[in-house]
Amino acid sequence: MQKKEKTTLTNEEISRYSRQLLLPCIGTAGQEKILKSSVLVVGAGGLGSPVLLYLAAAGIGKLGIIDYDNLETSNLQRQIVHSEKNVGTPKVESAKSTIQNLNSNTKVETYNLLIDKSNAMDIIKEYDIVVDATDNVATRYLLNDASVFLKKPLVSAGALRMDGQLTVYNYNGGPCYRCIFPTPPPADTVTNCNDGGVLGVITGIMGSIQALEVLKIVTGIESSYVQKMLLFDGLTGSFRQIKIRPRNPNCPVCGDHPTITELIDYVQFCGAGAHDKTPNLKILDDKDRITVHDYKSIRDTEQHHVLLDVRETVQFNICSLDNSLHIPYANLHKQLDILKKENPNEHPVYVVCRRGNDSQLAVNFLKESGIENCFDIVGGLDEWAAKIDHGFPTY
Amino acid sequence: MKVLFFAGAKDVTNSTFAEVPQVQSVPELLEQLVALYPQLSPILPTCMLAVNLEYVELSGKDADGNEIRLKETDEIALIPPVSGG
Ligand SMILES: [Zn+2]
Numbered sequence: 316m317q318k319k320e321k322t323t324l325t326n327e328e329i330s331r332y333s334r335q336l337l338l339p340c341i342g343t344a345g346q347e348k349i350l351k352s353s354v355l356v357v358g359a360g361g362l363g364s365p366v367l368l369y370l371a372a373a374g375i376g377k378l379g380i381i382d383y384d385n386l387e388t389s390n391l392q393r394q395i396v397h398s399e400k401n402v403g404t405p406k407v408e409s410a411k412s413t414i415q416n417l418n419s420n421t422k423v424e425t426y427n428l429l430i431d432k433s434n435a436m437d438i439i440k441e442y443d444i445v446v447d448a449t450d451n452v453a454t455r456y457l458l459n460d461a462s463v464f465l466k467k468p469l470v471s472a473g474a475l476r477m478d479g480q481l482t483v484y485n486y487n488g489g490p491c492y493r494c495i496f497p498t499p500p501p502a503d504t505v506t507n508c509n510d511g512g513v514l515g516v517i518t519g520i521m522g523s524i525q526a527l528e529v530l531k532i533v534t535g536i537e538s539s540y541v542q543k544m545l546l547f548d549g550l551t552g553s554f555r556q557i558k559i560r561p562r563n564p565n566c567p568v569c570g571d572h573p574t575i576t577e578l579i580d581y582v583q584f585c586g587a588g589a590h591d592k593t594p595n596l597k598i599l600d601d602k603d604r605i606t607v608h609d610y611k612s613i614r615d616t617e618q619h620h621v622l623l624d625v626r627e628t629v630q631f632n633i634c635s636l637d638n639s640l641h642i643p644y645a646n647l648h649k650q651l652d653i654l655k656k657e658n659p660n661e662h663p664v665y666v667v668c669r670r671g672n673d674s675q676l677a678v679n680f681l682k683e684s685g686i687e688n689c690f691d692i693v694g695g696l697d698e699w700a701a702k703i704d705h706g707f708p709t710y
Numbered sequence: 711m712k713v714l715f716f717a718g719a720k721d722v723t724n725s726t727f728a729e730v731p732q733v734q735s736v737p738e739l740l741e742q743l744v745a746l747y748p749q750l751s752p753i754l755p756t757c758m759l760a761v762n763l764e765y766v767e768l769s770g771k772d773a774d775g776n777e778i779r780l781k782e783t784d785e786i787a788l789i790p791p792v793s794g795g
Binding site for chain 1: 717720764789790794
């Protein structure tokens, strides 16, 4: 019979973690590893919330939290590590207070900053595992490259609308993020949760699986998502596993002859900022745009015009200005007849959307279609709510 | 043959799958897809492709570098990265 060393767990730890000590795959040896491990969670949002809660509850020794945002009311629907009393305060502090209430034995390190090439290596090197719970493409490539350089497993997930994706990168011969997605998506094709929406349960499910994979890696159980990608479709309830490639020997970062050997400028590489805010575009000349103040006086003086709202139907149903004509931008080419019935060449058409980006594209399209007398309302309904009508809903 | 759309590919095409005429190679398949849904063309180079739940390079090679031949019964999936969180 082999002689087992006595556990180092205290009586308090034994009773606190008893339900997982009883699992043969964890046991006292696994729990000792959990208590000694350190995990860096990048993003204290929809994915990061369940990751932080479950890892703290399970007894992870040290949790690092990176996020530079302050908590907003619209975060609360999915970011369950936060509570409404903390709206307006840094997310890292809000998350820390929740975690410390849950498990005061967990050491929590907060980083209220934007992770970038200047600080990523110094922060990441202090941790055993990196959890990618970010909301943007640039940070995803940054975390990937830094994890490759520092040989850390990267437990990565993404969620949008009703869909989730999850893979463990850079671990046990598996690929890195760049092996699978070598080319960043063009910035204007990336939908973020801010615009596309996301159900809290979706981020909750994906973040929970991230936490599970972290605990498996820490305790030495084989991770289920090395060289595999999980695709979750919340609408149909289907979980699919795609067998992905092993490490690509030609990968520019983790390959046999890497061409990228230090962190680069990821905002430049992706052509998009390291955040999930939609940039304000300026597509039109000033002569084709009017301010919300000018549009207000057009309404007040009852000048004859058409207000064309080009937002998607779900957004239009949330709120709209009186007497709006609604044609979603995506349908404009098919439904131009509806606008033409309003005799658009006899009086001006003012085009509005949520923030003033699609409305500019719509004005361009209308001009190309022979409707010349049309203008974009700068900043859209968000600007209307901010400058003209504080009672108008924002979302 | 059937191509399943995931995440962003589902959003831009407004459908969960496409029926495309039978072709032999991945590049031909991608051509057919763009012909059916021109709006896929900007995101296509950034997508992952899977045939019968296995990764395939957009060039049509599998992870071992072998050119793959498509069959009528193959389940093809077009998977753009999901970056929200
Ligand atoms: Zn790689």
